[in-house]
Amino acid sequence: MARARFSPFPYLMAGPYVALFAVFVAYPVIRALYMSLFDWGIFGPNAFVGFENYLSLATDRRFWQSFWVTATFAVIYVPMVTAISVLLAVLLHRKLPGIGVFRTAFFLPIVINVAVAAIAFNWLFEPNIGTVDKVLHFLGLPGQSWLQQPGWALLVIAFVTMWINLGFMVIILLAGLENIPDELYEAARLDGATPIDNLVYITLPLLRPILLIVVVLSTVHAFQIFGEVLIMTEGGPFGSTTVMTMLLYEEGFERFALGRSAAIGVVITVIIAALSFVQFRFFRREV
Amino acid sequence: MRNAEIGRWLLLLVLAVLWFVPLVSLTLYSFAPPSEVLKGNFIPSQWTLDNFIKVLFDTTRGVSIPAAMWNSTVIMVCQVVGILLLDVPAAYAFARTKFVGRNVLFALILVSMMMPGILEVISLYDLMANLGLVNTLAGIILPGLPRVIGIFILRQFFMEVPRDLEEAARIDGASEFQIFLRIMVPIAAPAIMTVMIISAIYSWNNFLWPLIVTNSPEAMPVPVAIAYLSADTSAALNYTVTLAAAFLTSLPMILLFLFGQRWIVSGMRPTSGIK
Numbered sequence: 001m002a003r004a005r006f007s008p009f010p011y012l013m014a015g016p017y018v019a020l021f022a023v024f025v026a027y028p029v030i031r032a033l034y035m036s037l038f039d040w041g042i043f044g045p046n047a048f049v050g051f052e053n054y055l056s057l058a059t060d061r062r063f064w065q066s067f068w069v070t071a072t073f074a075v076i077y078v079p080m081v082t083a084i085s086v087l088l089a090v091l092l093h094r095k096l097p098g099i100g101v102f103r104t105a106f107f108l109p110i111v112i113n114v115a116v117a118a119i120a121f122n123w124l125f126e127p128n129i130g131t132v133d134k135v136l137h138f139l140g141l142p143g144q145s146w147l148q149q150p151g152w153a154l155l156v157i158a159f160v161t162m163w164i165n166l167g168f169m170v171i172i173l174l175a176g177l178e179n180i181p182d183e184l185y186e187a188a189r190l191d192g193a194t195p196i197d198n199l200v201y202i203t204l205p206l207l208r209p210i211l212l213i214v215v216v217l218s219t220v221h222a223f224q225i226f227g228e229v230l231i232m233t234e235g236g237p238f239g240s241t242t243v244m245t246m247l248l249y250e251e252g253f254e255r256f257a258l259g260r261s262a263a264i265g266v267v268i269t270v271i272i273a274a275l276s277f278v279q280f281r282f283f284r285r286e287v
Numbered sequence: 288m289r290n291a292e293i294g295r296w297l298l299l300l301v302l303a304v305l306w307f308v309p310l311v312s313l314t315l316y317s318f319a320p321p322s323e324v325l326k327g328n329f330i331p332s333q334w335t336l337d338n339f340i341k342v343l344f345d346t347t348r349g350v351s352i353p354a355a356m357w358n359s360t361v362i363m364v365c366q367v368v369g370i371l372l373l374d375v376p377a378a379y380a381f382a383r384t385k386f387v388g389r390n391v392l393f394a395l396i397l398v399s400m401m402m403p404g405i406l407e408v409i410s411l412y413d414l415m416a417n418l419g420l421v422n423t424l425a426g427i428i429l430p431g432l433p434r435v436i437g438i439f440i441l442r443q444f445f446m447e448v449p450r451d452l453e454e455a456a457r458i459d460g461a462s463e464f465q466i467f468l469r470i471m472v473p474i475a476a477p478a479i480m481t482v483m484i485i486s487a488i489y490s491w492n493n494f495l496w497p498l499i500v501t502n503s504p505e506a507m508p509v510p511v512a513i514a515y516l517s518a519d520t521s522a523a524l525n526y527t528v529t530l531a532a533a534f535l536t537s538l539p540m541i542l543l544f545l546f547g548q549r550w551i552v553s554g555m556r557p558t559s560g561i562k
Contacts, residue, residue, distance in 0.1 A: 009463040010384035017377035018392060021433040024411070025399050031410035091299050096292060104548060105303040111540040112310070113492035115513040116533040120309035122517070123316065123530065129327030131312055163309065168555055175556040195291075224403045227494045231514050245405045252409050253499065265406035272403060 032262045040259035053263035066247040074222035077158045081218045085166055089173035107167040114227035121160045150240035153233050160228050169214050176210035212283040216276050223272050244268050317531035324526050338531035349504030352532045355512035362427055362508055363490040369432045370486045378441030379467055400435045408499045422506040427497045437482040440554050444478035481554035484547040491540055509536045
């Protein structure tokens with residue numbers, strides 16, 4: 001069989017990418033797993049400690065606090081992003097005068113980096129002089145020192161994160177809406193369905209696969225959130241925004257406990273993987 | 288317009304205005320003198336270009352914004368060129384050729400998309416320190432090259448190209464590489480454009496890894512430099528300057544977005560069906 005002879009072509013084409021992937025993606029992941037089994041300081045491994053890093057995390061109050069902060073963040077963030085992105089996608093789906101401008105307006109934050117977004121929101125939520133407090137004062141309501149108060153700080157960070165990521169979610173939801181045949185809405189209209197009926201009985205069920213992507217990706221974002229926290233609160237006030245990535249950063253790059261830091265990274269990864277798996281199962285079963 | 292449409296239009300207008308408040312406020316105050324900050328009106332009553340002059344000519348705690356923009360430009364050009372040179376052939380190989388380990392490798396590449404970046408930074412920092420690449424542009428650039436998104440978009444595109452095209456060329460005696468270069472690459476131009484723009488945005492805005500691998504102000508790209516400056520906003524004096532720096536450094540990306548929105552949107556859609 002002449003056709004089966006070896007051709008170097010595919011290997012030459014894929015080789016360079018695969019080599020860099022191996023060095024800069026696969027190797028660091030494996031290496032992080034390896035490091036998490038050591039007492040690893042700034043000058044390298046001190047001692048093999050097995051699962052000691054993981055066990056000590058299990059009894060570390062700061063670790064559990066960071067876990068609950070992150071979980072709280074996810075519980076606020078994921079439903080908020082999902083609801084608002086669906087609302088916007090439904091509003092932006094059908095033609096209107098100026099719809100292109102509206103779409104651009106909601107997509108634009110995709111290109112704004114986290115540092116700029118964090119500064120913009122810091123400025124907006126500045127106590128007394130920021131726009132948010134000005135509006136509240138105008139309405140006769142008291143302002144807040146938003147980022148200096150435990151409850152509010154996490155919420156403000158959720159707003160920024162949503163502001164950055166929402167455009168992407170709306171884009172994929174719009175693609176999903178385009179795949180729903182207009183005839184369904186037409187038939188529903190003849191049956192006297194209200195817009196709410198349409199949403200509940202047509203739009204949401206048929207959007208399910210895309211909704212799954214939105215929920216899974218938002219959960220991944222929530223457990224990875226880092227830049228916003230570092231720039232806006234540095235984990236404060238009183239550790240109320242010290243999410244798990246922030247703890248990892250402190251352990252690794254401020255205390256140079258690299259093994260322990262790697263262990264936190266592995267835990268975050270396992271949580272994300274487990275949640276994604278559960279979400280996929282949950283959505284699939286309900287179809 | 289019917290009543291329902293007017294309602295929808297008004298609702299969108301209100302939401303869009305709200306959505307724009309952060310950027311508008313940032314832009315307005317980047318043109319305001321520092322004395323306006325404490326008044327905190329939404330629209331400042333005095334205007335100035337002093338903030339931009341400071342951004343362009345001053346060095347604050349070692350950070351110079353023009354230098355950071357230069358760093359970011361070098362990083363962006365290297366990463367975009369590198370990503371295209373790596374991704375286009377690799378995506379083609381994954382889409383249209385058979386080789387040992389192809390499916391396993393592609394599955395691994397997809398799985399890596401779910402890996403949080405934070406898991407890799409610790410060991411990556413260790414690796415870069417050993418290679419002597421901390422605080423260098425190469426140290427920032429290299430780990431950004433094997434990004435997954437470009438492979439994903441381009442592979443999807445190449446899989447949809449009909450077989451007939453290459454069969455005709457093959458009968459004419461074209462080599463595999465000629466088919467790739469002369470037929471497939473030109474057809475894939477829109478997908479390549481998408482990957483190019485998305486990579487440029489990623490490159491300019493990437494924060495986590497550059498933050499970890501740079502600690503000297505001269506090596507910092509834009510987002511890290513801005514974060515570094517903002518850590519000092521306690522002095523109201525610097526506030527408007529930081530806002531001006533944020534505005535100025537975002538401008539290239541805003542322009543790129545307005546120019547490339549079509550490609551960006553098509554690249555982000557779940558099927559990436561680039562027409």
